[in-house]
Amino acid sequence: MSELKKNLDDINVILATDCGSTTTKSIIIEKRDGEYRLIARGEAPTTVEAPFEDVTMGVLNAVAEVGELSNRVLLDDNGRIITPAKGNVGCDIYISTSSAGGGLQMMVAGVVRSMTAESAERAALGAGAIVMDVIASNDKRRPHQQIERIRHLRPDMILLSGGIDGGTTSHVVEIAELISAADPKPRLGSGYRLPVIYAGNKNAREAVSDTLASKVDLGIVDNLRPVLERENLLPAREKIHDLFMEHVMAQAPGYRKLMEWTDAPIMPTPGAVGLIIKTIADIEHIEAVGVDIGGATTDVFSVFRPEPGEGVFNRTVSANLGMSYSISNVFAEATLPNVMRWVPFNMDERDLRNRVKNKMIRPTTIPQAMEELIFEQAIAKEALRLAFIQHKSFATVLKGVQKQRTIGDAFEQDSSGGTIVNMLTLDMLIGSGGVLSHAPRRHQAAMMLIDAFLPEGLTRLAVDSIFMMPQLGVLSTLHPKAATEVFEKDCLIHLGTCVAPAGEVKKGGEVMSYRVDLPDGQVSGSLQFGELKLLLLGLDERGLPLKAKAVFEPARNLDLGAGKGNKVEREVSGGVVGIILDGRGRPFVLPTDNVERIAALRRWMLEMKAYPPEALGGK
């Protein structure tokens, strides 16, 4: 936790900003009646690039707006943020995150791709970086190709790992030699040397230092994989954050000034989002997945607990899956049939392709016609699905670890390196990013999350309404109570709970029976295969989800988390959408016949109230 020279109880007004590549967002949080709540949000264009080239101008504009909206004077006559708060003037703390100027771009290197290099990648991603490339001794490239790549990419920094402590040193020193030969230059500013963090075999420190110290700014931290069975990512992550502040941020226009204003170090935006998701998952002791789908990239964050104890956090960035700049790439990767399977009417392929490309070259346009919205949300489902596949293959138990097997294990196919993502034990799925947060109907957001992630068992669904997770992430390092209160009460729009039995069902068979004690009476019934049912259970007067006692009894070969055929009796959370009973089976398969597929989509969309009936009529 960052050190704050103020008593937490004296903090009544919190100002936070997030400097994105195009927009700087500001929020103001106040303690009222003993609880922290979001009061207002403002925004202004980011001013990192020419002609302004000073990030603080955009920050001050965003702060001025949030000040006006909250009726609070935040800036003095000299344009400085006023602290501490007195009455309606000033704030007690000011914090910020940043992804302006392309965020933190890193290259990582390790000896074995699936072991130390992957651990290094996990450390960099967890710190909020975009990993431009992973260099490893066994990445199938020839050394001169690796050198060419390092030289060409110009990252903000490099994280070098390799070898367990006490193991052989020559492989990691070889990688250091490649870096030295490439003599890489930093992306921003030519007046400083590229920061390289060494987090590998401690016995190789001296040799790595001899190889690299004269060419780069070398920092050494504890090995991130000291033994095969354990990762130790924190020292590397903290070093990345330090260097991000010292080098990368300090090179960006206006950031030196901004760094002086903030009460906590400026954090890379995705790093802060990961932090709040991890904090919430730990406090509530739940498993959570968060996704942020942007114009160019999609970030997925998860906390799972494959073993008792602290949750395992993972973050992945799907660099070219997004809804505007990268929309064409989603189309290319997902392929047309996969996108079109979510569209309940037929469209001309040539016209569709041109529409997608026109969105790519004019990324700020928005869907005006309902048909365009449905099509765009179909693309979003595929972008989310693909990003989640990448995440699952990355969020694994450590690879390369030898397991002692008993005769009982002989019947299980579970091998070293399997994913830790378990949809049956997942408690909460949180979506954010324009296409989810600004969907005209929240029901559409729920449907996108369900169709893309295919949750199993009982899973709460939510969206981050105004993308304030980054600011809350930094706040959680200073004031966890304020961060978690605002997260629960103001940040999340609770959509409801998805109840989906896992397992294959025969067409026409019963999937489960249910009984839910809704506020206006008990409902019960039977859910058939291929059916989707929506039960209304909303929010209370404070905007928090209503709870209802429920009993679900899955069919004999289906599982809701308590084992095949076992009844689940528990409280379920409502939301602006409600309780969604999903009897479409897991794995989920759409009818292959076009007429049947369109009929099924229309049925589900109507039940979910996702689109107006006339839009789903005969197109």
Add this chain to the structure above:
Amino acid sequence: MAHAYTPGLKVSGRLLITKRRILPLKGEVVAKVGDRVKPDTVVARTFLPGDVEPINVSNQLGVPPEDIEGCMLKKVGDPVVKDEIIARTKPLFGLKIFASESRATLNGTVETISVVTGQVLLRGKPIPVEVKAYIDGEVVEVVKDEGVVISTWGSFVQGIFGIGGETHGVIKVVAPDNTTMLNENLITEDCKGCIIVGGSRVTAEAIRKAVKVGAAGVVTGGFDDKDLRDFLGYDLGVAITGSEEIGVTLVVTEGFGDISMASTTFALLKSHEGQLACINGATQIRAGVIRPEVVIPVTDDLKVKDAAVHYEQKGLDIGSPVRVIRHPYFGRLGAVSGLPSPLQVLESESKARVLEVTFEDGTKAIVPRANVELIES
């Protein structure tokens, strides 16, 4: 076929155009302030460090890494030629046939010898890099050791999307008007070395024909995504282009689909037929956006002041000419006839700031402000 309409990108008959021509690494600037340069004039040059090739001498000789120094016939900094022996074990019983050898894999120098890994790194000869002027103009500034700044008066057309890099040639307008599709029949042998200007959509066959006849570039209104994929051989995922080596540079002025080139753009290019045009297809639609361009330099004195040349971004106002850039009115032209300030609910049920546009045929429509482009001239 969509209606003819004018682009919202920068299109100017006369503009002071300035280009920075900078080396990737520091080097030698060979032009000076006041020099008149042509597109092919070299203005700066440097040498990129040569390729590096590691040789695992320790493995090849079968000696521990710490012993390789004793076997090296070359030391750090020594020049080597390909296949030259750089290291050798001591002969057993004085017989050379029992000695192991390591040979250089390239022409260059020995960069490092590592006794930790047993690797020797060889550095290839430096690779010369030249930066050319790209446009016809005058050097107005020298950036020490890095490059120059070149200015010229000229006409300027910004495209929406392109492929291929910098090139130049004489403008040859092959389409009779801005609405005619650019097919292969319009491209003839005399287009060699030219910048071909078409009307609406260019077909894949036409681009292949342009490559075949040796045209330098193609400037046209629209392009079909299917043709782009067929031509590139892959589906373009993100709009970052410019490095394709396809034999011709393409500048699309309006967008994807059957779209006519804006009439003002077509007229401007037509008025310069027979003159030199410098074009670049490089496109980057991300922060720090780069659009493809057509520069038609004129050789006026740079000191001439011209009040009409300043390009100004105008605001959206009643009467502003606009075009719609998204369905359901994609490509239609009109003028702003209303700017209601409250958010309105669209057919998609999204709430957005909108404007009322009166199309050329007198019909009116409400469209989100995000979905129109101002027509600049």
